Amino acid sequence: MKILYATSEALPFAASGGLADVAGSLPHALRVRLIGCRVVMPLYQDIPQELKEKMTFLTSLSVPVAWRRQYCGVFETRYNGVIYYLLDNQYYFKRPGLYGHYDDAERFAFFSRAVLEILAYIDFKPDIIHANDWRTALVPVYYNLFFRWREGYENIKTVYTIHNIQYQGKYGLEILEDVFGIPPEASAVVELDGVINLMKGGIEAADCVTTASPTYAKEILDPWFSHGLDDILKMREWKLHGILNGIDTDVNNPESDSMIWANYSADDPSGKAENKKRLQERLGLPQNVDLPILSMVTRLVPYKGIDLVKSSLEKLLKEDVQFVLLGSGDWLYENFFREMQSRYPTKMSYNHGYTPELAHKIYAGSDILLVPSKSEPCGTSQMIACRYGTVPVVRETGGLKDSISDCKDERGIGFTFKSYNDEDMMNTIRCALNAYEDKQYWAALMGRCMKADFSWGQSANKYIKLYRSLLKTTSSKDSD
Secondary structure, three states: OEEEEEOOOEOOOEOOOHHHHHHHHHHHHHHHOOOEEEEEEEOOOOOOHHHHOOOEEEEEEEEEEOOEEEEEEEEEEEEOOEEEEEEEOHHHHOOOOOOOOOOHHHHHHHHHHHHHHHHHOOOOOOOEEEEEOHHHOHHHHHHHHHHOOOOOOOOOEEEEEEOOOOOOOEEOHHHOOOOOOOOHHHHHHOEEOOEEEHHHHHHHHOOEEEEOOHHHHHHOOOHHHHOOOHHHHHHOHHHEEEOOOOOOOOOOOOOOOOOOOOOOOOOOOOHHHHHHHHHHHHHOOOOOOOOOEEEEEOOEOHHHOHHHHHHHHHHHHOOOOEEEEEEOEOHHHHHHHHHHHHHOOOOEEEEEOOOHHHHHHHHHHOOEEEEOOOOOOOOOHHHHHHHOOOEEEEEOOHHHHHHOOEOOOOOOOEEEEOOOOHHHHHHHHHHHHHHHOOHHHHHHHHHHHHHOOOOHHHHHHHHHHHHHHHHOOOHHHOOO
């Protein structure tokens, strides 16, 4: 069985969010299980030079983009045992930043078409092409329209993963032919509510649709979560599956993490106190190992539940707690947290932006991580926090519900609340702060968190089962 994983970003090459984590981890987990999996992504200007120097030029070809034909260079490299194909076109990708350009529609129409065109030029003929989010949603659409009956392309299955349904790739119908090259008679595949909706096209065209958690797969059938796609998904519910993402447990490992001040483990967690002390020192907070640190590592956008935090922060800072926040996003939120830090300099620290080094130090030095999301396809911060013995407080939605069980159960690894309101959130935070006072209970809870299995192994096995169900094949046919 051979899988070609089509993505607009992947670690360590280029990243803007959770998709890069998945694309940098799932293919490796599949390869470990003897599944032939390779990754294809754009060759962005932002890819570090040291990684570009390890790439080998394979070939070049001409790719149709509606009425145009554009150069595509194919480069190959290997990372963590996985072969990556990086597709070059300097007009589309030699510019700063991955996304947010005026011609993103054309850029990713080119990339999606190129993913299919290169199959005639490389030594890898996939059984399944796995596309992700709206930027590669045209891969299954183009396959059905232009490639399904082409020699050498027969019997390829397509999987399409929705990582965040909020971002759908919407454009005016006037560019249907001129940019996307889709004939008017096929417009129904990508048209929704009078506009082009690329995610809708991916859902319609793919043989199978997945999301980043089982609960999210159910939630997006509800108009409150679906951002207008609930009717389409209900009609295609038979091909919708939810598989919880994992995390890289080698990178996120307090026993070997070089970015934290002191290493520690579930069997010997003593180093966590040193990380806490050093974090307080670095952030200019009073050094008090007994005072709990509650932290957030997040984007400052509404669906992350920042409104709840904003309305409750005064109450929170009156508790015996220090609050640490790392993130950026909407400027209204950023300005609010800067103002609150100036008013409570001994109680909170707001750190703008995102750096992996500081994020790891916060995970290692905190006691509690707050994730109050309004919606959350999967989320990884709660899983990473557990690895570092930092107990999560989460709202029961999407992947948060699937990954964190409440401490009401003696096997629970966190504190959860259901309703999206600040009172329920604050009551749950207070429960966590009260539990923190019982050192014996808290030590046992930390141990359960650190021993929870959030590796990609379970997720990879479920994807393999799904792939095989599409192909109706057996493990004896697996090869690279």
